Amino acid sequence: MRFELDADQxxxxxxxDSLLAASDTVAVARAWAEGDHEPGLELWGRLAELGVTGLATEDTTVEACLAFEALGRHAVPGPWVESAAVLPLALGRDLSGTIATVAVPPRVPYALDADVAAEVFVLHDGRLHTATVGDRVGSVDRSRHLFRVTPGEPVGTLELRGGLGLGVLATSAQLLGAGERLLSDSVAYVKQRRQFGREIGSFQAVKHRLADVRIALDFARPLLHGAAVTTERKYVSAAKVACSDAAYLAARTALQVHGAIGYTAELDLSLWLTKVRALRNAWGSPPFHRAAVLEALGAG
Incomplete structure (x- = not known):
């Protein structure tokens, strides 16, 4: 089967992508990390006007994946997975006019950005409950503010098809987008950085490393889009594994080709390096999703 996006998609x-490219999302992400949410909330409003927050309720999972890939590529902060992908279907209502977040222990033990969310929920004993926000927990990605929550009143049920599956897909798409950005920045850097009188991108070893990333990302994308079409658990888990591995390879390669400067927080590359590290285990780690695929295949 050959999967291609149509003209509207x-x-x-x-x-x-054009909107985000013109929005200085690096500055937005850095401000969000420091606790200044105003630029991020302004961007949230513009994206809501474009329809990003309503994609889940319209059952347009492919378009949702395209949107979340763009969010990952531009390092847009905020509880997008929770507010725009998971909760609208879990609650059965449009959340485009507000920001909400949810914790789904044990795979998502903390509520992301509960300090800016108007509504906070937690999955407890198989049902969705309102939640009371507790202490903040540190994250490797400084733009991800995680909070402990305790359950309150039950409000509904969180189904795999409507909430958890789309949460995994959205996170996978963010990883794919972040991987693409890391690869793009790495390619641009190796064309500029000179060593031994030559651009380091001319060295065969560097070319091979970047080519491996390109192949991994290109193999992950059809898995993601295929999972978005079927929404079956085994395909969703396979997409999360592929996108996690591809993005992680992109992050490791980007760090290697950038050398010592790649370790500095001042370099914008750090926004995507830390985001990949955090998202890799968000909504289920690669080992968890590999086990889900094996189970679906009858391999125990």
Whole structure:
């Protein structure tokens, strides 16, 4: 089967990418990490006007994946997975006018950005409950503010098809987008950095490393889109594994080709390096999803 985006999907992805490219998302992410949410909330409003927050309720999972890939590529902060992908279907209502977040222990033990969310929920004993926000927990990604929560009143049920599955897909798409950005920045850097009188991108070893990343990302994308079409658990888990591995390879390669400067927080590359590290285990780690695929295949 050959999967290709139609013209409307390509136009939507292009318009979203254009908006984010003009929004200085690096500055937005850095401000969010420091606790200044105003630029991020302003960007949230513009994306809501474009329809990003309503994609889940419209059952347009492919378009949702395109949107979340763009969010990952531009390091947009905020509880997008929770508020725009998981909760609208879990609650059965449109959340485009507000920001909400949810914790789903044990795979998602903390509520992301509960300090800016108007509604906070937690999955407890198989049901969705309102939640009381507790202490903040540190994250390797400084733009991800995690909070402990305790359950309150039950409000509904969180189904795999409507909430958890789309949460995994959205996180996978963010990883894919972050991996693409890391690869793009790495390619640009190796064309500029000179060593032994030559650009380091001309060295065969560097070319091979970047080519491996390109192949991994290209293999992950059809898995993601295929999972978005079927929404079956085994395909969703396979997409999370592929996107996690591809993005992690992109992060390790980017760090290697950038050398010592790649370790500095001042370099914008750090925004994507830390985001990949955090998202890799968000909504289920690669070992968890590999086990889900094996189980679905009858391999125990």
């Amino acid at each position: 390509r136009d939507f992805a292009a318009s979203l």
